[in-house]
Amino acid sequence: MSVRGTRGGGWVRAAAALWLAGALLAGCAPAPVLTTGEFPALARLDTVLQRGRSTRADVERLLGFPAGRGHVLIPIGGLEGRGWAGRDVWYYEDIEATGMDKARREGSVTVIPLRVRQQVLLVLFDGPRFDGYLWFSNAQRGVGHVR
């Protein structure tokens, strides 16, 4: 990870030296600059799993053990109908803060752009049966603020 200052760079160099010393003394591993993580084979979801037939065991066999869980309560019935359907959710993630860019000043706030790679897969279950999925990813940047 490279860290660059906007002016002079003396304090940045000092920070880098302190970090190196601190990391060595504390025995901490440096944060990764860029790594790739395992993520479920999405292309196989539609070919291997069958909505209403595949079981939780089938999903685990294909995608592995989920990182977490959740729940969805979906309104159903159109304009006039009133009803809701609940579904359990298994949560698969691949989220990593891979580094940060040069800090900049915005008024009284220092903004530190962070590079974050994020992939999320939600698998829905109607009782014991696979009932669909939702997947999304981002290639955007988060920011940290120092006031």
Place this chain on the structure above:
Amino acid sequence: MCVEPRRAPVRRALLLLILALVSGCGTMRYGVPPRVERLDELQPGLSTTADVLLRLGEPRGRGAVRLTRAEPMRDVFLYEYVEADASGKARLKMLLVLIRADRYDGHLWFSDELLLRPAAAGGGGGP
């Protein structure tokens, strides 16, 4: 290190943040963990937007959704929490709440298992 006096506090804070992140010793957090255990206190079609705000707090963001062509537009409240540990691995907990005509109308939440409390309500059906 020479630092201008009026910028010293800012630079000190920035320095600490950078040190924490790059040394792999820090944990970065943003947002507030969504209170999904309180969803059971809301009744779809009956609870109001005020009830949602009272139980879940002010959302971090807002949006809208139309689930199907036949469905009306619904407002969406976004609640999220992210935590990145020393290795750079991040954990996410997110809650979307649907609002229709000032009434609670459903939700979607998911979370990394490590961010869940044992009493998390609203189903989930762990493996």
